[in-house]
Amino acid sequence: MSRIAADHGLSEQRVADGLARMRADGMVRIRTDVARSVTGWPVYAWYFVRTPARQIQQMRQLMAQIPEARTALAVASQYNLVVAVWLREMTDVMRFEAALEAAVPSARIVDRSVVFRMGKHLGRLIDEEGRATLGFVHPFTP
Template sequence: MHDMARLDNLDRRVVHALQVNPRASWAQVGAVLGIDPVTAARRWGRLRDEGIAWMTAYATSVGDQGPMALVEIESAGQSLEIATRLVDDPECATIDITSGGRDLLLTVASRDRAALTGYLLQRIGTLDRIRAIRTHLVTRVITEGAGWRLNSLTDAEQSRLRESTDASARAHPRALTEDEHAVLAGLVTDGRAPTAKLAERTGLSPRRVRDLVRDLLRSERLTLRTELQAEASGWPIYAWFFLRVPASAANTISPRLGSLTEVRTVLQIAGPCNVIMAVWLKELTDVSKLEAAIESQLRDVEIVDRSVVLQAAKRTGVVLDPTGRRLRNIPIKP
């Protein structure tokens, strides 16, 4: 059965609600969507249990710089084998098997620059059956997939769901404490885990857990990410674009790229292609249409290369099956 048939309009509205506020109560979701809370919970439970939609958690970097890298691999025809060997590595957040000038594209992260370098050289660099490896260090994250939305809710409905953030905490970011790391570990596999369950796992009091989760989310030091199978989203074509932008214009153009509906990720890179972005599209022909739109609207942007993803083996710490459904979560470093 085609997976789009498994998401009706109400399914999509429930998923969008949890994209806006992943820990909204079912009473709040139901009130905004005009349905019974039990119905909202049941809809999400079915999608989650079938691996069509899921939620995960990861610490937001202190500041907007790495340590991250995009790694292109030419695999001598062994893409699936290499992806299988790397899929459980916590440093390897995303693994895409692609067409075009690379066979795999990895998103790699670690706790600091030295650890990232060690992983790139000692793990990736020593893999056999590889023709070539090209590494691009990320200098700035402009847009990430956690901000991508289904657009099934009105602006007013989203506003009713949206949690406030603490601007002062964002202005003075701080590393996670031991207790905060413990809470994060409990949220990795289930971002909607009840406070009581998190308290049991961490040994902290329910009130302490509730306060920690609230502070982490309001300070934006914790990202809770609601995702779904690309095919079921209605945007099944996943592609990467490699762009060259004048350095003087990169900080202006990159956010404009990130505002495009199709764009999920925009990264500034230290390299000849200084902006790399990931997009979800409805049709394969939309790849060339998006290129034409970018070239006509952003004259300074040169599209150097592009790759369509044939299979996503892992997305932001979540291992996927060949159809793009969730199998299991692997905590992301850092």
């Protein structure tokens, strides 16, 4: 909080109060990152969805209720919704896809991608087991 306060010319107390209010109102959720390899959810999949614009909010709300869903982003591209999920095993990739299309029949998964290994995450180098190392990299470094 001290860094947020200093960066914005606010007192630490004001930042703490603001964050507490936002948490109470459901505007902010605190989460921590964890190596997928130790979660029991080691498969990281992305779904690229095309759905009628009137259903985007419904789809995002649905994703918020699904434990596997990590993020759902409305985007302006050939797909209008991108969903990232953590799954227990590779066979769940197709199961999740079928369940998503059954829940919203007008949604079409146009593409999907499975991430087998990440070399860095949130500016941290990731080791072979999927854990953060002590090394940092610039966020725009490939």
